[in-house]
Amino acid sequence: MNKKIVLIDGHSILNRAFFGIPDLTNSEGLHTNAVYGFLNILFKILDEEKPDYLTVAFDVHAPTFRHKMFEDYKGTRKPMAEELRQQVPVMKEVLQAMGIVIMEKEGYEADDILGTIARQCEEAGLEVSIVSGDRDLLQLATEHTKIRIPKTKRTGTEIEDYYARDVVDKYQVTPGEFIDVKALMGDTADNIPGVPGIGEKTATNLITAFHSIENAYEHLEEIKPPRAQNALREHYDMACMSKTLAAIDVHAGIEYQIEDALLKDFYTEEAYVYFKRLEFKNMLSRFELDTPKNQAEQHFKTITMLDEAETFFAEASQELGRSKAATGIALIAEKGQIYGISVSLSEEKTVFIKTEGFLTESYLLEKIQMLASCAALLVTPDLKALLKQISIPEEQSCFDTTIAAYLLNPLKNEYSYDDLAKDYLNLMIPSRMDLIGKLSFAKANEEKEEELNRLACYTAYISLACHTALEKQLEETQMLKLYRSVEMPLAFTLADMEMEGICVDAEALKIYGEELSVKIQELEQKIYDQAGERFNINSPKQLGGILFDKLNMPNGKKTKTGYSTAADVLDKLALDYPIVSDILEYRQLTKLKSTYADGLAAYILTDGRIHGTFNQTITATGRLSSTEPNLQNIPIRMELGRLIRKVFLPKDGFVFLDADYSQIELRVLAHMSGDKNLIEAYRHAEDIHRVTASQVFHTPFEEVTDLQRRNAKAVNFGIVYGISSFGLSQDLSITRKEAEMYIKSYFETYPGIKEFLDRLVKDAKDTGYAVTMFGRRRPVPELFSSNFMQRSFGERIAMNSPIQGTAADIIKIAMNRVRARLKKEQLKSKLILQVHDELLIETADNEVEQVKQILNEEMQNAAHLEVRLETDTKEGSNWYEAH
DNA sequence: GGGCTCACG
């Protein structure tokens, strides 16, 4: 068997991948779709061909001999899309890391390099495969050189293969003649001039008959269509030049040593680092690396025996007392089950103490609590989780590495220990996936115990090891204060809130659900009757079919997959079709039933309370998020939904006090922008939307209509979201023109706002991130997109994030202050929920007045702005009444 | 697992 070489046209494949695959970015905001597509094609080819040699050629951005011949060669090309341009050096680095030879040479295009190597290899007796998206390469096909053209289809990548005979089959000309055809017909993409009046058909006919431009010229008289005959006579010189331009130079002056291209195992450690960074998770499985043990891993130890544990704790606390060092502690728990705790004292000492036998949960927690109090600094990947197990005095210095990493880049979707090791220690270590795959801790403890133990040790060790780098970066980015005085105390606040939970009346919830069921069944029947058949109303596809195909309703919007049946579409149809109103109501009821009535019931624990989770490291802006269940989206806008709030109850002897900020975001905007008029409006006015309406629509305050006020309110919202005329027009059901007028008038009224928003965008473009009053940052990579939509999105983010984020900072500060006051004044009342601009406190009956005062004071004084931070506080015997 | 829809601020 002959040896085989694969040659790849780098730019062409990268280009093809870029346009064939939707935009993709890793968590650093690096565009990766082209690199991803390229590697996919590369792996497919390698798996199929198993070649002995491999080389990738790239074009160099410099004039070639063709430009010297013909100035306009390739014309004035559109600049490469920014997202693709970025990926070229990345691609090269990845290939280099894989040990793959890259060839490029000034004065030549990749085609010439590929052609030259192909001919040399073929002479040396090799089988050659050239991979390119460009059909021009077909001229290189021979009996031993195969041209492979990948096509990205929905079903995956398919590759068309061309040996010389396949070119003849498909194009009626040989590969050599292919150049002549191209020269005659020209190539607009490369700006190669053709012969006027000769297109693909005529060119092919001429060359099949005469085999070359030169020979055709010798037999000019015989050329059939007189039009073609004259054209060639007149433009022969140009055709000859085009032929030289189109011909690939197979004698390029390059130095190529085939031995260098020998395919070695390229699943190297170095390449692995790149694949990790690019987040090509499914490709990582190709690396069967026996990851060399990290230095620290040699000192990992698992403890399962009481005497070992005793010795460890005794030694560790003694050592900590002496050294005053930082200690890494990680709780290894899942679904309420604690599998053990890992402790890292230094690079030389990391242990995983398992809950097993004599080492009971309570023994372990007690010991860890003791150890934590000895540490000069407690470093952990999840402080809140730890606080829910052991009590740690607030004076204890703590460092949560996950929260630190979140502040440094809030856009990542996870902050796992291996990610942190990569980002802050430049260290590649096996991830959870690498170690225990998709197994739960419970399963892993049985089936992959060794790996679970390693994972546990890594979790504590990496946390400890990252602390210095994280703190340094927080300092450099001016976020250390935000971290220490807002986020760290907040972890304590949230831990308390989650432990406290909220009481939900399961019986009342059940009744509510049953009432919904009855109405849902009635509606269901009504809908089937009107539709004339039974179908799944919850399936947008089936519903769309019924409404728009069967009942022939006018269909406005479409989604990627079919008709849109979203509420705003159905609202318009509801006027004319009673079935649509029923469907809307059905949707509302089933939502209430499944998400709230049934959904919430599943979370009530034996203490009669729901203990949700407040996530501190999820949102891009700095807000909290709430899960399992989400207690931040309990219905309120519609009365039927709002009734659910009656099942949220204070415990005996307590009431609810609920306080929310009044228009906090708009007030933040007034302050941050310094707009005189808006600030002045807030100082005097009761009703800010009415004042806005009066000023924007030039109407005396007393004469502002409800419609004007509603419009002004929408504009105020729009401003905070990063206004666009389209968005506003949608919201108000007005034309874009009208929306534009509103916006223009608004900015004339509040010129300071306009200047401020413009400045936010400019600053974000200069620095790459948006920043809040308290220094919280959000990178905005979208600002640099070449796509208009994406870029506009980036601009709205740059306007909205500082506002939404500052409001989030303020309520976080308020939460900490409220908690501190409740504690200081030794009250039994507890903060239990936060809903972005609202705090709910379960308040002891005899503490109501005091807590009201605390809530108002601490919320209003959480920040001092140019305008007052007003709060509305209400008392109630359930959440419905209190809000 | 992604898309659609809808609940909240």
Next chain:
DNA sequence: ACGTACGTGAGCCCG
């Protein structure tokens, strides 16, 4: 011309 308001989470459908 492009085809959107900003930020979330959950349940359901369907390939």
